Amino acid sequence: MENEFNIDNAKAQMRKGILEFCSLLVIARGPVYASDILKELKVANLLVVEGTLYPLLSRLKSAGLLTYSWEESKTGPPRKYYELTPEGKATLKTLKAAWQEFNTSIQTLIEQ
Numbered sequence: 001m002e003n004e005f006n007i008d009n010a011k012a013q014m015r016k017g018i019l020e021f022c023s024l025l026v027i028a029r030g031p032v033y034a035s036d037i038l039k040e041l042k043v044a045n046l047l048v049v050e051g052t053l054y055p056l057l058s059r060l061k062s063a064g065l066l067t068y069s070w071e072e073s074k075t076g077p078p079r080k081y082y083e084l085t086p087e088g089k090a091t092l093k094t095l096k097a098a099w100q101e102f103n104t105s106i107q108t109l110i111e112q
Contacts, residue, residue, distance in 0.1 A: 015046050021099060022046060023056060024084065024092045027066065031081040057082060065091055 019041075026032060026040045034053060041048040060066045065088035070078045084092065 019046065019048065019052070020056060020060065021092075021095045023053070023060070024065065024088065024095065027082050028084055028089070028092055031069070031083045033079050033081055037082070060088070064088070 022041060022044065023037060026037050034050075034057065037057075038048055038050065038053055041053075057066065061068065061082075064085060066082050067085050068080045068082045071081055073079050
């Protein structure tokens with residue numbers, strides 16, 4: 001049937017909409033390598049791939065929310081470690097409050 005609701009697409013859109021917030025949450029813990037961000041997001045069932053994460057990190061850096069530093073690796077080329085800027089920390093604080101409000105709204109609808 002053509003008008004069938006695509007639940008997989010709806011779930012993908014929800015993940016996509018929350019991915020920047022979740023990435024900032026992971027990065028807020030301290031300097032982190034991109035592959036470690038991917039691992040954490042995958043553990044949280046956000047099904048992220050490198051092709052999604054790197055453009056997202058680039059957008060967050062361009063927005064002034066992230067900075068990065070290069071560190072030598074014992075097993076290969078230097079690694080880029082990301083961390084939040086002061087603006088990134090402030091933005092994350094605002095997003096956490098917005099998430100709490102949004103979550104409360106959704107829970108209210110679910111419980112009614």
